[in-house]
Amino acid sequence: MTTALLEVRGLVKHYRLRGGWPWSPARWLRAVDGVSFELAAGETLGLVGESGCGKSTLGRALLRLVEPTAGEVRLNGESLTALDGRALTAQRKHVQMIFQDPYASLPPRRTVEQILREPLDWHRIGTPASRAGRVGELLARVGLGPSALPRYPHAFSGGQRQRIGIARALAVEPQLIIADEAVSALDVSVQSQILNLLADLQQELGLAYLFIAHDLAVVQHISDRVAVMYLGEIVEQASSRRLYAQPAHPYTRALIDAVPRPASGHRGHRAPLVGEVPSPVEPPSGCRFHTRCPHARPICRSMAPREIELGTAGESHRVRCHLHDPEIDEHFDD
Ligand code: SF4
Secondary structure (H helix, E strand, O other): OOOEEEEEEEEEEEEEEOOOOOOOOOEEEEEEEEEEEEEEOOOEEEEEOOOOOOHHHHHHHHOOOOOOOEEEEEEOOEEHHHOOHHHHHHHHOOEEEEOOOHHHHOOOOOOHHHHHHHHHHHOOOOOHHHHHHHHHHHHHHOOOOHHHOOOOHHHOOHHHHHHHHHHHHHOOOOOEEEEEOOOOOOOHHHHHHHHHHHHHHHHHHOOEEEEEEOOHHHHHHHOOEEEEEEOOEEEEEEEHHHHHHOOOOHHHHHHHHOOOOOOOOOOOOOOOOOOOOOOOOOOOOOOOOOOOOOOOOHHHHHOOOOEEEOOEOOEOEEEEOHHHOOOOHHHHOO
């Protein structure tokens, strides 16, 4: 097995809610609730789930842009959760983020040249004289010419702004890019241009990606492996090929069925996903998906499913569902 670039163990992010009376018991929003996964150098892991499942909070907690409540994040074997100050800044340099709305994430009163130069100055990369050349190289790498340098973000289209966001992320030569819904706001044709650019950069630079999206079709296109998240937990992880061919968790099956087929526009034949994601403040007992699951049995309401390995030698496929637990499956005989 390849050595992990990123290892996440039991990561938790709970937010204490304000309000109520001073004597009322504390209430917590359980955005991320015990998430574990690994990511190898040069690999792409897709992280999918509906809005409100905790995907974006997880992405931010990995970088400690929000402080995790518990758990550990290791990058190249070093614990990010144990670092502070300069040591944390130095390690963070290896992980960069790109966001859904590049316009909001690019400072509007700075030129493209200033935006791309800032991380080089901050991390003291190269000499001051060499940084101008580096800025030009970064722009060329994402398919933009030098005429972009003196312009401001508002002068560009959504796709071009995302290219500038990618160039900024590349400035510090990261090993891992966390792309948080990075193509969700773009037209389909622009989406595929950006996805192709990310794939080319990965080949050229050996980058790893954590690709966060609600759109399974997009994730399938770019991912080596996929993790499916529901209400703060990862409920299924497998290779992209295996997950789409043999989805094991009822939530994954419903998400895949909700994707229109390219030829007909028709959706799949299984039961559609009904209802909304429940509140992460008081998540359902037992299996958190039981309120929406067509296969739910009484045991699903009282007992949280453990992780079951369905994979064969050399290919892991993990799922959290009693349907696949040999010690529980007599509850599903009917
Ligand atoms: Fe459905 Fe039960 Fe499996 Fe949860 S554990 S996904 S409720 S069958």
